[in-house]
Amino acid sequence: MNFDFTDEQNLFADSVRRFAREKLAPGAVKRAHDPRFPFDVAKLMAKQGLMGITLPQQDGGQGGTLMDAVIAIEQVAAECPRSADVVQFGNFGPIRVFAEYGSEAQKKRWLTDLLAGRMAMSLGMTEPDAGSAVTDLKTSARPDGAHYVINGSKVFSTFSTDAEVFLVYVRYGPGLGGIGSVLVERGTPGFTVGAPSAFMSDEEWSELHFADCRIPAENVLLGPGGFKMQIAGFNVERLGNTARSLALGRYAYNAAREHALTREQFGRPLCEFQGLQWKFADMAVKLESAQLLLYRAATNADRGLPSAYETAVAKTACNQAGFDVANEAVQIMGATGYSRDLLVEYCMRRTRGWMIAGGSIEMLKNRIAEHVFDRRFDQRARKASAAE
Numbered sequence: 001m002n003f004d005f006t007d008e009q010n011l012f013a014d015s016v017r018r019f020a021r022e023k024l025a026p027g028a029v030k031r032a033h034d035p036r037f038p039f040d041v042a043k044l045m046a047k048q049g050l051m052g053i054t055l056p057q058q059d060g061g062q063g064g065t066l067m068d069a070v071i072a073i074e075q076v077a078a079e080c081p082r083s084a085d086v087v088q089f090g091n092f093g094p095i096r097v098f099a100e101y102g103s104e105a106q107k108k109r110w111l112t113d114l115l116a117g118r119m120a121m122s123l124g125m126t127e128p129d130a131g132s133a134v135t136d137l138k139t140s141a142r143p144d145g146a147h148y149v150i151n152g153s154k155v156f157s158t159f160s161t162d163a164e165v166f167l168v169y170v171r172y173g174p175g176l177g178g179i180g181s182v183l184v185e186r187g188t189p190g191f192t193v194g195a196p197s198a199f200m201s202d203e204e205w206s207e208l209h210f211a212d213c214r215i216p217a218e219n220v221l222l223g224p225g226g227f228k229m230q231i232a233g234f235n236v237e238r239l240g241n242t243a244r245s246l247a248l249g250r251y252a253y254n255a256a257r258e259h260a261l262t263r264e265q266f267g268r269p270l271c272e273f274q275g276l277q278w279k280f281a282d283m284a285v286k287l288e289s290a291q292l293l294l295y296r297a298a299t300n301a302d303r304g305l306p307s308a309y310e311t312a313v314a315k316t317a318c319n320q321a322g323f324d325v326a327n328e329a330v331q332i333m334g335a336t337g338y339s340r341d342l343l344v345e346y347c348m349r350r351t352r353g354w355m356i357a358g359g360s361i362e363m364l365k366n367r368i369a370e371h372v373f374d375r376r377f378d379q380r381a382r383k384a385s386a387a388e
């Protein structure tokens, strides 16, 4: 077992860090408070080869590994936390499921623009009555000649205010086997993107409404029975959230460490107070243990899509570590940490969201418990038996 990066990984990490320091660090604070998708960063990253890192070269990707993409998130976030979202977008988000299962014609139509940073894609999965219980989704896709007619609505979709194309989970028929997905372009008659709302992180999302929205059959990504394949691909997205949680926690930790070394109270630097030293010790343990779990899930995934169990363990640990550490960093830095002039409070707000998004910590723990007991625990209310 080797816990060190290979020479190639070290070289890659150094080159991404240099790029991020030179091109992304200037303006990092302003960027964090801009709710819109940073297309300027996406274009820079496309030139730098940071979009489609894990995608095959014939699809316009870099032919790299998932671990390379994790390294890219870490190095970018260390200089500009907000720009790590673009690494997520170009490597882990719906683009990954799209590239995995899309037809050649679909990829030709959208993938080039997405990988060039000219277009954003948004994932429409959650519905007003289907959050954690995502398989309760109702948005329907009904065949009609060479078309499908979509009806329903979606909420909380990241980048929906800027996206041109939407990967939408739909129901073709009843049950788990009836779920699949379609691609819908902004501007399609019957498809409305509502007014923007904001998360605690300041990111915007809009409700998506489908009212007899007709899409050509070529826009079907996965037909009935596609749900399990989508969720297997979605584990990649989860690892991106995992990596960003940890990276933003580490950003806040480094800022707090620097502050504790230089800020003096009672005639001594803060780092000399044991009450703060133990906070740093706890933070270091949380970050380092979570990082090993992230690297295990990402490295093993290089032999295929990541394991649901290893992803659940890594995401739970990194989501909790990232938020706890960022939260402590705010405390250690006092009013300076709470101020919007620095990015520590941003890291705290941002990491909070990933404890809910992409599989909440509670739902991940349900998945881990199933592994522990080697049996499935149905979360649904039991139907009353005839005798009751």
Ligand SMILES: Cc1cc2nc3c(=O)[nH]c(=O)nc-3n(C[C@H](O)[C@H](O)[C@H](O)COP(=O)(O)OP(=O)(O)OC[C@H]3O[C@@H](n4cnc5c(N)ncnc54)[C@H](O)[C@@H]3O)c2cc1C
Residues within 6 Å of the ligand: 122, 123, 124, 125, 126, 127, 130, 131, 132, 133, 155, 156, 157, 158, 159, 199, 353, 354, 356, 357, 358, 359, 360, 361, 362, 363, 366, 379
């Ligand atoms: C920052 C952010 C970005 C997002 N981006 C997207 C996106 O791009 N596309 C998209 O489709 N959606 C997106 N979402 C929505 C996200 O997928 C949902 O918020 C998530 O699935 C939880 O659903 P919910 O919010 O409806 O909470 P609910 O499902 O109502 O859950 C409420 C609480 O109950 C807990 N809970 C529910 N069921 C159980 C159970 N069986 N056992 C234990 N606890 C349970 C949950 O963990 C949670 O704490 C995003 C959310 C956030 C916060």
